[in-house]
Amino acid sequence: MSQTRLHLTASKNEAERIFASLETAFEEEGWPIAILEVDEERDIHEVSLYVEGDADEAQARLSHVLQALTLNLAIEREELPDIDWVALSLEGLQPVRAGRFFVHGSHDRDQRRNSDIAIEIEAGLAFGTGHHGTTAGCLEMLEQVVNAEQPANALDLGTGSAVLAIALAKLAAIPVLATDIDPVAVEVASANVQLNGVADHVETITATGFDHPVFARHGPFALIIANILAGPLIEIAPQMAAHIRPGGSLILSGILERQHDSVVESYIAQGLTHITTLHREGWVTIHLKPNA
Numbered sequence: 001m002s003q004t005r006l007h008l009t010a011s012k013n014e015a016e017r018i019f020a021s022l023e024t025a026f027e028e029e030g031w032p033i034a035i036l037e038v039d040e041e042r043d044i045h046e047v048s049l050y051v052e053g054d055a056d057e058a059q060a061r062l063s064h065v066l067q068a069l070t071l072n073l074a075i076e077r078e079e080l081p082d083i084d085w086v087a088l089s090l091e092g093l094q095p096v097r098a099g100r101f102f103v104h105g106s107h108d109r110d111q112r113r114n115s116d117i118a119i120e121i122e123a124g125l126a127f128g129t130g131h132h133g134t135t136a137g138c139l140e141m142l143e144q145v146v147n148a149e150q151p152a153n154a155l156d157l158g159t160g161s162a163v164l165a166i167a168l169a170k171l172a173a174i175p176v177l178a179t180d181i182d183p184v185a186v187e188v189a190s191a192n193v194q195l196n197g198v199a200d201h202v203e204t205i206t207a208t209g210f211d212h213p214v215f216a217r218h219g220p221f222a223l224i225i226a227n228i229l230a231g232p233l234i235e236i237a238p239q240m241a242a243h244i245r246p247g248g249s250l251i252l253s254g255i256l257e258r259q260h261d262s263v264v265e266s267y268i269a270q271g272l273t274h275i276t277t278l279h280r281e282g283w284v285t286i287h288l289k290p291n292a
């Protein structure tokens with residue numbers, strides 16, 4: 001189906017407020033919404049809404065959201081032809097190495113080395129190609145934790161493209177539950193799981209936090225990895241603590257350096273110990289373990 005892209009530029013704070021309101025205003029449609037960091041120093045962020053269906057109605061609702069937030073921002077509209085989004089999103093995508101992992105698109109298969117754990121990713125509209133500091137930080141830390149602890153199972157909460165779930169399945173050959181709040185991401189995740197030949201190990205589902213019956217069947221988990229954002233990570237700290245096995249590990253990312261202490265404190269309050277933190281491009285990846 002053809003799509004219309006409605007987009008506008010805003011400060012980070014405005015973009016986050018718009019994003020939160022759009023999620024509510026367009027809840028039923030489930031259309032993808034994205035915030036792109038265009039220029040962090042000048043605080044320019046681009047909010048895009050990909051509309052399948054009545055674009056006039058969507059634009060009117062978006063204007064209404066802006067009015068309600070008292071933001072006077074121009075909405076730009078772009079009709080998107082039927083194109084191969086996956087191919088487009090991979091144009092110019094450079095492969096990335098993080099620890100032993102080599103994350104690449106289909107056009108860079110020939111750059112794989114024998115010693116690599118290669119992960120082929122078609123990112124499409126889902127987040128996670130290994131380029132972001134948070135994904136790369138998670139890949140590095142999960143390799144260290146898996147090698148040290150040999151976990152028996154894992155949860156990748158906020159799986160996006162499934163890059164971390166695939167990394168876990170390839171490195172440790174353990175059952176991995178991969179969840180995401182966004183059904184589009186779950187479709188992309190599931191396709192990537194198939195593409196990388198790890199469908200026997202990875203189950204993908206749409207879920208918000210731990211709100212899904214699957215958690216009654218799965219878990220507790222020896223390893224939970226969640227690259228979402230500081231806010232939701234703090235919110236779900238009690239459930240995280242309830243779903244981690246004694247002796248297990250929690251890897252948290254999507255956290256800005258200045259948010260580090262408040263995330264760690266909220267997990268310490270749930271009976272976890274802070275083990276270590278990895279810094280990458282202004283983002284942190286945090287390793288915690290339940291108290292013995």
Ligand SMILES: C[S@@+](CC[C@H](N)C(=O)[O-])C[C@H]1O[C@@H](n2cnc3c(N)ncnc32)[C@H](O)[C@@H]1O
Binds near residue numbers: 162232
């Ligand atoms: C930053 S991306 C991370 C993708 C991938 N795991 C990676 O490391 O590259 C965060 C993902 O978490 C999902 N997400 C955000 N909040 C969530 C929640 N409460 N429960 C489940 N998924 C969530 C988003 O839809 C998004 O796909």
